[in-house]
Amino acid sequence: MTGFFSEENSVNAVNARMGVDIDPRLRTVMASLIKHLHAFIKDVELTEEEWGKAIAFLTRTGQMCGDERQEYILLSDVLGASMLVDAINNRRPEGATESTVFGPFHVANAPVRQMGDCISLDGKGEACLFEGRILDLDGQPISGAKLDVWADNAEGFYDVQQPDTQPQWNNRGIFITGDDGRYHFVGAKPVSYPIPDDGPVGKMLAALGRHPYRPAHIHFMITAPGYQKLVTHTFVGGDEYLTSDTVFGVKESLVAPFEKTENSATMWKSKFDFVLAPK
Incomplete structure (x- = not known):
């Protein structure tokens, strides 16, 4: 009888238990999950001890989650799933x-700033002028585009990670483009930093011989009426972790030039144009 469980019949035995009147998408997703999970277990011939360690790992991962930290997002990130x-x-x-991962450090309702404002409220780090245009696919400027930007400070921490030492809204702000589609603001040149590695995900990375670092970057979330929302970063060209980002977030097209300036109010300048796709 096919209803009994066996090593050979494991996938069919489990998937056959699903009800008739369930959500079709749920059926598709769960059937595929069971298929691939069982194939993995059979492929590596997983031992009972190893399966027990996996359950313990997932338990510890859940126990690390809270209002200020989501260890499962870290796990998704470092496995390339995100x-x-x-x-x-x-x-x-x-x-x-191109887009890239949203990351865990965005904060809604950042203050709207004037073009040219400085978002580095603690004044630390090497000042950088960020500038460029928001364009459509035909190269025409987009007026009224909203740029929500956020970045780490000179020590590699976001303000929400150091609420007692960093000013609120440090290295954050929203800018609105005019008719020319141009944006410009001043911030601290981003630095590379490690993801939180004091939990089970960090221990997994160490066991795999992987480092926990992200290359230096600044986040952008750009929206405009009639266009797809763009969530992306620009990365500091030449960063040592560009080809080994622990969350696999780097795309070659997002590596931006960071040029030293002379006789300028900022030490660095980074120019990058963003092109939005229509809805």
């Missing part, structure tokens, strides 16, 4: 700026 889901759900036409 970037794969992002890639599948953000396919864009040729010429449009």
Whole structure:
């Protein structure tokens, strides 16, 4: 009888237990999950001890989660799952700026600032002028585009990680483009930093011989009426971790030039144009 469980019949035995009137998408997703999970277990011939360690690892991961930290997001990130889901759900036409992972440090309702303002409220780090244009696929400027930007400070921490030492809204702000589609603001040149590695995900990385670092970057979330929302970073060209980002977030097209300036109010300048895809 096919209803009994066996090593050979494991997938069919489990998937056959699903009800008739369940959500079709849930059926598709769960059937595939069971298929691939059982194939993995059979492929590596997983031992009972190893399966027990896996359950203990997932338990510790859940116990690390709270209002200020989401260890499962870290796990998804370092396994490349976050970037794969992002890639599948953000396919864009040729010429449009590529997306990358949202990250865990965005804060809603950052203050709207005037073009040219400085978002580095603690005054630390090497000052950088960020500038460029928001364009459509035909190269025409987009007026009224909203740029929500956020970045780490000179020590590699976001303000929400250091609420007692960093000013609120440090290295954050929202800018609105005018008719020329241009943006410009001053901030601290980003630095590379490690993801939180004091939990089970960090221990997993160490066991795999992987480092926990992200290359230096600044986040952008750009929206405009009639265009797809763009969530992306620009990365500091020449950073030592560009080809080994622990969350696989780097795309070659997002590596931006950071040029030293002379006789300027800032030490650095980074120019990058963003191209939005229509809805």
